[in-house]
Amino acid sequence: xxTLSPRRTGRPGIAWAVPGLxxxxxxxxxxxxxxxxxxxxxxxxxxxxxxxGTDNWTRxxxxxxxxxxxxxxxxxxxLTWLFQTPIALLLGVWAAGRQRNRAVLSAIFFLPLxxxxxxxxxxxxxxxxxxxxxxxxxxxxxxxxxxxxLGSPRGAFAAVLFVTAWQFIPLHTLIYQGGAxxxxxxxxxxxxxxxxxxxxxFFAITVPQLRNTIVTSTVLMVVGAxxxxxxxxxxxxxxxxxxxxxxxxxxxxxxxxxxxxxYASAVATALVITATAVSLLLVRLTGFSKMRSTREGI
Amino acid sequence: xxxxxxxxxxSRRPAAWRRANLPAGAAAVLWLVIVAxxxxxxxxxxxxSRSTYLENGPLSLPxxxxxxxxxxxxxxxxxxxxxNTLIVTVSCAALVIVLAVTVAYSVIRTRSRTxxxxxxxxxxxxxxxxxxxxxxVYLMITELQLYDTLLAIILPTAAFSLPVSVLILxxxxxxxxxxQYESMALDGASPARxxxxxxxxxxxxxxxxxxxxSALGAWNGFMFPLILTQSRENRVLTLGLYDYIGEFxxxxxALLAAVVLSIVPIFTAYLFARRxxxxxxxxxxxx
Numbered sequence: 301x302x303t304l305s306p307r308r309t310g311r312p313g314i315a316w317a318v319p320g321l322x323x324x325x326x327x328x329x330x331x332x333x334x335x336x337x338x339x340x341x342x343x344x345x346x347x348x349x350x351x352x353g354t355d356n357w358t359r360x361x362x363x364x365x366x367x368x369x370x371x372x373x374x375x376x377x378x379l380t381w382l383f384q385t386p387i388a389l390l391l392g393v394w395a396a397g398r399q400r401n402r403a404v405l406s407a408i409f410f411l412p413l414x415x416x417x418x419x420x421x422x423x424x425x426x427x428x429x430x431x432x433x434x435x436x437x438x439x440x441x442x443x444x445x446x447x448x449x450l451g452s453p454r455g456a457f458a459a460v461l462f463v464t465a466w467q468f469i470p471l472h473t474l475i476y477q478g479g480a481x482x483x484x485x486x487x488x489x490x491x492x493x494x495x496x497x498x499x500x501x502f503f504a505i506t507v508p509q510l511r512n513t514i515v516t517s518t519v520l521m522v523v524g525a526x527x528x529x530x531x532x533x534x535x536x537x538x539x540x541x542x543x544x545x546x547x548x549x550x551x552x553x554x555x556x557x558x559x560x561x562x563y564a565s566a567v568a569t570a571l572v573i574t575a576t577a578v579s580l581l582l583v584r585l586t587g588f589s590k591m592r593s594t595r596e597g598i
Numbered sequence: 599x600x601x602x603x604x605x606x607x608x609s610r611r612p613a614a615w616r617r618a619n620l621p622a623g624a625a626a627v628l629w630l631v632i633v634a635x636x637x638x639x640x641x642x643x644x645x646x647s648r649s650t651y652l653e654n655g656p657l658s659l660p661x662x663x664x665x666x667x668x669x670x671x672x673x674x675x676x677x678x679x680x681x682n683t684l685i686v687t688v689s690c691a692a693l694v695i696v697l698a699v700t701v702a703y704s705v706i707r708t709r710s711r712t713x714x715x716x717x718x719x720x721x722x723x724x725x726x727x728x729x730x731x732x733x734x735v736y737l738m739i740t741e742l743q744l745y746d747t748l749l750a751i752i753l754p755t756a757a758f759s760l761p762v763s764v765l766i767l768x769x770x771x772x773x774x775x776x777x778q779y780e781s782m783a784l785d786g787a788s789p790a791r792x793x794x795x796x797x798x799x800x801x802x803x804x805x806x807x808x809x810x811x812s813a814l815g816a817w818n819g820f821m822f823p824l825i826l827t828q829s830r831e832n833r834v835l836t837l838g839l840y841d842y843i844g845e846f847x848x849x850x851x852a853l854l855a856a857v858v859l860s861i862v863p864i865f866t867a868y869l870f871a872r873r874x875x876x877x878x879x880x881x882x883x884x885x
Contacts, residue, residue: 312789316704320697327757331731394622416818418836419857527727530820548729572730
């Protein structure tokens with residue numbers, strides 16, 4: 301770090317931002333543009349990409365596997381939200397209160413957040429193992445006829461839903477805990493005087509006050525669910541059949557197992573478009589712009 | 599590194615949830631069970647021999663205690679994977695801290711349209727999923743002749759940690775009073791000196807958060823190593839675990855011992871950096 305034009309004010313110039321900016325643009329922003337370009341090429345990963353016009357896109361449009369993958373991705377996203385939000389919200393609000401043992405409890409609660417998706421998927425794969433695992437019991441709980449949870453299409457989908465929830469609910473719990481801590485106590489005191497019970501207070505004060513937190517958590521959940529990859533690769537390999545082949549896994553299989561990187565780029569571009577569209581929709585529907593102002597505003 | 603973490607010891611104590619709402623308390627207890635049981639299975643499976651595990655199943659109490667499964671893992675390539683992961687993690691965290699601090703410093707102290715644009719670009723970057731760009735990144739890494747090196751993992755991993763890091767640091771630098779900058783400027787301090795003697799000490803919390811976050815991301819990263827490296831020498835822990843599925847197919851205790859060994863270092867670090875991590879995460883939400 302050399303000194304760059306020390307002016308009288310001692311203010312740094314834009315030049316200070318250049319190394320970080322270049323680095324980010326080179327490895328993250330520019331590839332976003334390049335992937336769009338590659339989607340119009342034919343590329344096997346070894347020779348140079350060759351221009352193929354809109355071939356990949358026509359193929360994508362008519363591809364049943366792709367259609368199913370998008371459907372599965374959206375379904376997984378919706379169910380993820382329905383499954384994780386109520387639990388994380390309740391846990392977060394609870395954790396924002398005062399309990400003894402909270403340090404110990406949170407250490408256990410948050411352990412899944414620290415471990416890699418790979419480690420956790422491996423653990424769950426072992427637990428779900430049809431011969432050696434807990435499968436028989438699990439099948440009973442979920443009321444499945446087969447004991448081979450990962451071997452049945454619905455079972456495998458439920459397993460992905462459950463394992464990712466197990467892993468990510470701690471994150472959202474923390475976010476809700478942070479939000480709940482900022483709710484002024486006076487609101488609750490006033491409600492108590494008016495005779496509102498705990499449940500009433502939860503729905504009349506806590507939930508409306510956490511509006512922006514819910515939006516943040518939802519956006520993170522949606523983008524997360526649309527991009528689950530590690531868990532799928534290890535837990536189900538997209539199967540059985542194509543029952544858990546969501547868009548990112550389809551892209552990986554097409555690109556790095558079948559070495560059809562041009563087509564995989566089209567899939568990747570479609571993934572970005574889907575994710576952006578869903579996020580924008582959420583922003584519109586929930587007034588996320590209000591939240592942005594607390595993030596920006598230099 | 600022994601695997602004797604006892605996850606059961608706390609589950610019996612009733613948490614005092616007077617005044618807190620009951621459904622949430624019930625959810626908390628239920629969640630504790632859901633989290634603790636798999637972790638119990640994880641640890642308990644690794645301290646019994648292969649044959650007892652096969653006989654008694656995953657939920658049984660270990661009758662005879664043995665660390666053999668850990669020995670089997672540590673005698674293999676595990677130490678090398680661990681070393682590679684350490685190199686990747688430390689380099690990523692260092693790179694991210696240096697780059698994010700300078701970007702945030704410039705954004706905060708240069709009041710121009712350009713600096714605002716730069717900040718907005720990083721904000722947009724928060725939304726880029728790494729899957730979306732893995733193919734071009736693979737192309738670039740190959741062109742740079744970096745394929746199958748640790749650097750191939752470090753560079754893109756660090757780049758993807760930058761947006762959230764810049765966001766966190768801009769947030770904590772905003773809290774420094776203008777007067778403090780002014781008094782240093784009166785002394786004729788250069789931007790570098792202001793950064794080193796005022797900004798860095800004042801934002802130590804934010805910098806630690808950024809370090810913890812980028813380290814956690816690098817430690818747990820899987821897709822970049824999977825696609826950008828190949829050989830055994832450059833394998834990181836997550837990729838090693840993935841390979842163990844085949845290698846230890848019938849040796850579940852060893853497989854799970856590798857899982858435990860991959861979590862222990864990061865959990866130990868977490869015990870020291872817990873506050874930084876939690877503050878950082880809670881700052882994300884707002885209200």
